[in-house]
Amino acid sequence: MKHVIVIGAGYGGLRAVEHLAAQSSLRITLIDKNPYHYLQTEAYGYIAGRFDLHDVAIDLPYWCEGFKQRVVFIRDEVRGIDTAQRRISLGDTELSYDYLILAIGAETNFFSFIPGLREHSFGVKKLQRAFGFRSAFEQLLYEKVESSEGEAVHVAIGGAGLSGVEIAAEMADVIKKHARSIASATAQIKIHLIDASDTILPGMHPYIITQTTRRLHDLGIIIMTGAFIERVEPHRLYFKDGRSLDFRFMIFTGGIKASPIAIEPELPLNRIGQFEVDATLRLEERLFAIGDCAQLRSSDGSLLPPTAQSAERSAEYAADAIIALERGEAPKPFDAAMQGVFVALGGHYAVGELFGRIHVKGTLAYYLKKLITYTYHLGLKLRVNTGFKKRSTYM
Ligand SMILES: Cc1cc2nc3c(=O)[nH]c(=O)nc-3n(C[C@H](O)[C@H](O)[C@H](O)COP(=O)(O)OP(=O)(O)OC[C@H]3O[C@@H](n4cnc5c(N)ncnc54)[C@H](O)[C@@H]3O)c2cc1C
Incomplete structure (x- = not known):
């Protein structure tokens, strides 16, 4: 059984696991330094006191337990990757992989040229x-x-x-x-x-x-x-x-830079530390980088903004590419574009744009945005509930 390790349980990491878990021929390990998935897209409501902790955080051990096939969750910080040996090092142990997906996201770029x-x-x-x-x-x-x-x-x-x-x-x-x-x-x-x-x-x-x-x-x-x-x-x-x-x-909130990670031998990074992936989102034959930590481009070569949307599309792509490689097929180049954007603007008000053509504002835009986030959150919560029940039955 081939072992796939996904590092980072953000929007990209979780979507990659969901796609891969449908394949019974793969063994999956998800690693994150936190025991929860943080819904950053909802942070605005949390900060303003509109949403609570349970609206922005999801329990990762239960979520992983919620799959039919075994998905192992490890709470740890990955300290280094040896691509020649296909090994990663955690706090006090090492793991080997057949495929690795880097989904480590980004952090705030508190520009060092601005003192204080x-x-x-x-x-x-x-x-x-x-x-x-x-x-x-x-x-x-x-x-x-x-x-x-x-x-x-x-x-x-x-x-x-x-x-x-x-x-x-x-x-x-x-x-x-x-x-x-x-x-x-x-x-x-x-x-x-x-x-x-x-x-x-x-x-x-x-x-x-x-x-x-x-x-x-x-x-x-x-x-x-x-x-x-x-x-x-x-x-x-x-x-x-x-x-x-x-x-x-x-x-x-003025800028981001990719989360740092030590990789041996060093791999090409852009000016904000994102991995410069190829057209199949790979850095090596069996090493993928997705989401905010990768420099993603649409099929016309333009850069995709670092969004949850891009993270999810690139995750689906990387999972499908691994499945294709296992079948002996060559993955087609990554091809994704922004579907649209919704901006929450306080209370029940938002503005949005879909497919570059459709524009909405006000309560309708707010409910459309809410529907997207609600569907995402509900999917995660249902799996957490399944995981919780499963765990309770063997205790
Ligand atoms: C306030 C706000 C509003 C936003 N609104 C939107 C929106 O409306 N629409 C939209 O599409 N996008 C939005 N975004 C952007 C979106 O949240 C990010 O693009 C998205 O989170 C990227 O997903 P990711 O999986 O690449 O990384 P992340 O979600 O950042 O996840 C990365 C994960 O990797 C883990 N990690 C990092 N390093 C290590 C390590 N060494 N070892 C183990 N684990 C590690 C982290 O703990 C984290 O869980 C918003 C962002 C913010 C902050």
Whole structure:
């Protein structure tokens, strides 16, 4: 039986396991340093206090148990890979593989050329950091509920890409609702959305940019584009043009870099540390890289953005390629394009674009986005329930 190891239980890793588990001829091991799958796409609601922990985390041991065929889960950090020996090293053991899928994702790029950025801001790519930010935001809301003073407090969000925009909008919506129903002093919490580009959501369709800008203004968010952060000190941001901003706390979503991993011999990486995979998403005959940790291209050669969508498509492809290789067939080149994008913009409001042609906004867009995430989450939860029941029967 061939052994497939999948490193990383994010959107890509889980989808790869789901596809591979349908093959009884394969033995599958999933490894992650955390015991949970973190639904990063829902982080905006978690941070703003709209969603709870169970909306953004899934138990991995139970999820793996939920398959008919045995899928082994190992909670550990992979420290190194020896591609010549086809071995990986964990904390205190080694494992060998026939096929390896690297799905280790990415982390926030707290650019080293911006002094103080890492030390004085939160990230959202890790659940632990998102939890820290949620707690800080909740504390601030509570302070405003207790006080009747109207002193302005500033929250800085660095990076106006998809995640920064969603977080800003959800927080602003929560603030608006608190100010109306609990304490008017909450209205003094000001959200600043900061980006060095001359637009929010750089690279997205003009419809999405225009509608989002309108909604962010309605929510009272202060949009600062063309604002290049030069350095960050405790509670103060300095911009290149000489301006500064005092803030209570800051979150940075302005860039990502692939999660690091030691590979012997070294493999080609791009400027943000992503693996430069070939047209079949391979780095070697039996080594695939998928999702955010890989530089993915669509069939026309253009770069695919690092999204859950790209992670899932590349995972399905890698799993099918392994099955094809086992049959002695050569995999066809990876061919995927973005199907669309939905941006959650606080409360029951979103804007979306499908297949580059269909545009939606408002409650309809919100429910379409919700349907996508609900279907994804439900699939995971059903498998966790199966795993939980299975485990309970042998205990
Ligand atoms: C706030 C926010 C909103 C977003 N919204 C959207 C959206 O609406 N639509 C969309 O498509 N995308 C969205 N994204 C992007 C999406 O979440 C990522 O593109 C997606 O998570 C990438 O999946 P992945 O499987 O490549 O990596 P990840 O989901 O990051 O998973 C990587 C896994 O690898 C593990 N790992 C890393 N290194 C090791 C190691 N050495 N050993 C063991 N385990 C390791 C990590 O613990 C993690 O579980 C959003 C992201 C954020 C932060």
